[in-house]
Amino acid sequence: MAEPKENQLMEKIVSLCKRRGFVYQSSEIYGGINGFWDYGPLGAELKRNVKELWWNSMTRQREDVVGLEATIIMSPAIWKASGHVDTFSDPMCDCKKCKKRFRADQLCEDQGLKLEKTPEGKFALAAGTKCTSCGSTDLTEPRPFNLMFKTYVGPVESEDNVAYLRPETAQAIFAQFKNVLETSRQKVPFGIAQIGKAFRNEVTPRNYTFRSREFEQMELEFFIKPDEAIEAIHGSVATVPETGHPGEPQPNWGWQAWHRYWVEERVRFYENIGLSRETLGFHVQTADELAHYARATVDILFKFPFSKRDEKGEMKGEELEGIAARSDFDLSQHERFSGKPMGIFDEELRGAWAKLSKEKQDELWKRYYESRKRYLEKSGVPAEQASKDATEDANGLAKGQYIPHVIEPSAGVDRLILGLITNAYTEVTKTDDKGKSETLVVMKFHPRVAPIKVGVLPLLKNKPELVKKAEEVRDLLRPWMNVFYDDGGSIGRRYARQDEAGTPFCVTIDFDTLGEKPELKDTVTIRHRDDGKQERLAIGELLNWLLARIR
RNA sequence: GCGGGCGUAGUUCAAUGGUAGAACGGCAGCCUUCCAAGCUGCACACGAGGGUUCGAUUCCCUUCGCCCGCUCCA
Numbered sequence: 001m002a003e004p005k006e007n008q009l010m011e012k013i014v015s016l017c018k019r020r021g022f023v024y025q026s027s028e029i030y031g032g033i034n035g036f037w038d039y040g041p042l043g044a045e046l047k048r049n050v051k052e053l054w055w056n057s058m059t060r061q062r063e064d065v066v067g068l069e070a071t072i073i074m075s076p077a078i079w080k081a082s083g084h085v086d087t088f089s090d091p092m093c094d095c096k097k098c099k100k101r102f103r104a105d106q107l108c109e110d111q112g113l114k115l116e117k118t119p120e121g122k123f124a125l126a127a128g129t130k131c132t133s134c135g136s137t138d139l140t141e142p143r144p145f146n147l148m149f150k151t152y153v154g155p156v157e158s159e160d161n162v163a164y165l166r167p168e169t170a171q172a173i174f175a176q177f178k179n180v181l182e183t184s185r186q187k188v189p190f191g192i193a194q195i196g197k198a199f200r201n202e203v204t205p206r207n208y209t210f211r212s213r214e215f216e217q218m219e220l221e222f223f224i225k226p227d228e229a230i231e232a233i234h235g236s237v238a239t240v241p242e243t244g245h246p247g248e249p250q251p252n253w254g255w256q257a258w259h260r261y262w263v264e265e266r267v268r269f270y271e272n273i274g275l276s277r278e279t280l281g282f283h284v285q286t287a288d289e290l291a292h293y294a295r296a297t298v299d300i301l302f303k304f305p306f307s308k309r310d311e312k313g314e315m316k317g318e319e320l321e322g323i324a325a326r327s328d329f330d331l332s333q334h335e336r337f338s339g340k341p342m343g344i345f346d347e348e349l350r351g352a353w354a355k356l357s358k359e360k361q362d363e364l365w366k367r368y369y370e371s372r373k374r375y376l377e378k379s380g381v382p383a384e385q386a387s388k389d390a391t392e393d394a395n396g397l398a399k400g401q402y403i404p405h406v407i408e409p410s411a412g413v414d415r416l417i418l419g420l421i422t423n424a425y426t427e428v429t430k431t432d433d434k435g436k437s438e439t440l441v442v443m444k445f446h447p448r449v450a451p452i453k454v455g456v457l458p459l460l461k462n463k464p465e466l467v468k469k470a471e472e473v474r475d476l477l478r479p480w481m482n483v484f485y486d487d488g489g490s491i492g493r494r495y496a497r498q499d500e501a502g503t504p505f506c507v508t509i510d511f512d513t514l515g516e517k518p519e520l521k522d523t524v525t526i527r528h529r530d531d532g533k534q535e536r537l538a539i540g541e542l543l544n545w546l547l548a549r550i551r
Numbered sequence: 552g553c554g555g556g557c558g559u560a561g562u563u564c565a566a567u568g569g570u571a572g573a574a575c576g577g578c579a580g581c582c583u584u585c586c587a588a589g590c591u592g593c594a595c596a597c598g599a600g601g602g603u604u605c606g607a608u609u610c611c612c613u614u615c616g617c618c619c620g621c622u623c624c625a
Binding site: 007010011014015016018019025028029030031032033034082083084086087103147148167168200202203204206211291430432438440457459460461462463466488489490491492493494495496497499508510511512516525527532534 | 561577582586587614
């Protein structure tokens with residue numbers, strides 16, 4: 001019962017987005033292209049506002065985060081180190097009888113067999129592998145399914161110059177970590193933020209712009225000291241409450257406190273742009289969901305109209321952002337694959353270490369050694385080499401050297417835009433004196449993200465004095481915000497148009513503005529989008545009044 | 552990628568083997584002293600390609616796209 005209703009809502013939202021110029025299908029005049037979407041005039045403003053708010057709150061308003069803008073195409077070696085070349089290309093095969101599709105490696109494993117590799121490097125199913133659905137052995141050859149978009153650098157298309165469009169922005173940050181550290185005069189703990197396009201050749205793009213093949217990410221990699229270093233310097237690692245914001249960062253925070261901190265910082269961000277806590281959901285990844293290198297991941301979810309309900313009728317929502325504690329995995333991988341040291345030297349740690357008791361030194365040494373050894377072994381380093389390398393790493397720690405750990409809040413911009421749009425969508429049914437009712441749409445965006453901040457409207461179009469004054473007000477506000485001037489049709493129609501665009505305020509220039517009532521000369525009507533209420537304000541106060549509400 | 556459904560103005564819909572109408576919206580003009588008022592006029596569509604046919608938007612095939620389910624989602 002609820003299902004068609006939710007689809008209808010989504011359809012209405014899709015129509016509105018097209019009709020008002022928030023979102024269009026990419027390449028529409030050629031029939032479209034699956035998984036790609038364009039933003040129209042209003043959508044482009046909305047998205048720009050969101051990205052600017054993120055960038056501003058993440059970098060400019062903080063002492064400890066700096067920005068980066070890296071290329072989309074990078075050395076393919078980066079994707080080998082990150083694991084994407086391996087994990088993003090699963091061999092798949094189909095059952096020719098019942099048309100089911102399987103991951104070839106899982107299918108073999110389920111039957112106690114092993115996926116084989118031919119000498120040419122192709123995959124082959126083990127003899128006798130059956131379809132787990134219908135039992136048929138008539139299966140297609142396993143075909144690699146690469147989720148990364150591939151291209152060639154240079155005019156010659158050969159395997160030697162294959163490159164990939166980045167499937168995430170994060171890796172560039174790790175790859176440039178040393179450069180940023182050198183040039184920014186930052187010290188751990190600090191972060192590097194980046195906004196940019198990423199590409200994934202999804203099997204099935206679905207749910208409007210939610211899962212698309214080209215999308216934008218806002219990612220922060222926040223580098224912290226390993227807990228063993230914190231303990232060496234401060235005696236112990238701080239514990240913070242499991243819920244709520246832990247407050248201002250403290251020097252004795254370990255990864256758990258930082259992780260907690262970033263989850264709450266991110267929730268604050270969403271609240272600040274109009275997504276209340278009630279519209280959000282949280283998913284704490286369980287041990288078996290976590291990637292092997294991750295210590296913890298909390299997903300921030302948003303309840304979309306297409307989100308499913310569970311058996312209990314509860315809606316969890318879909319992921320807007322994941323905040324992952326990724327240990328020192330990423331930098332370690334790049335150190336191993338590039339051969340370039342990714343560790344840093346911590347003067348404070350070296351000094352503190354020397355003052356520790358032998359017992360404490362041994363304990364911390366041992367713990368660091370174990371965690372490095374675990375990483376190396378899981379990454380395929382032979383046991384003997386792993387323990388040798390881990391010993392070296394632990395000896396390094398004693399001299400003040402370590403590879404920073406990382407907390408990664410990684411958000412999808414386009415998902416957030418869709419969340420803001422569905423969250424803003426409101427229908428208002430009005431009945432006039434004649435009993436005729438109609439449903440109007442009001443897009444209740446937070447003024448901070450609204451594409452148009454203010455509509456400037458002369459009450460009547462055919463009175464040149466009103467038009468002239470309105471144009472003056474428009475020009476007064478225009479350097480400060482996105483203003484929309486409209487003199488077409490009745491004033492009510494123009495209000496309705498701005499409601500659909502989500503414009504929080506409209507300024508109307510009327511005869512009192514011109515001095516019909518002398519005491520009201522040079523004042524205007526301000527009309528509020530969400531309740532239609534009006535107030536009167538002097539033009540001289542207008543700019544500051546608006547700025548206070550849109551910032 | 553598989554199965555099912557669907558593609559007609561910007562949007563929502565209608566009709567038809569003889570090349571299409573409406574409502575709303577848009578634009579222009581008139582009018583209009585605060586919430587999609589009114590009048591006049593204008594523009595705009597059969598997703599694409601092929602086939603059958605004297606003739607295809609309509610029937611058939613292919614393709615692209617959208618929706619639902621499966622699959623996938625580092």
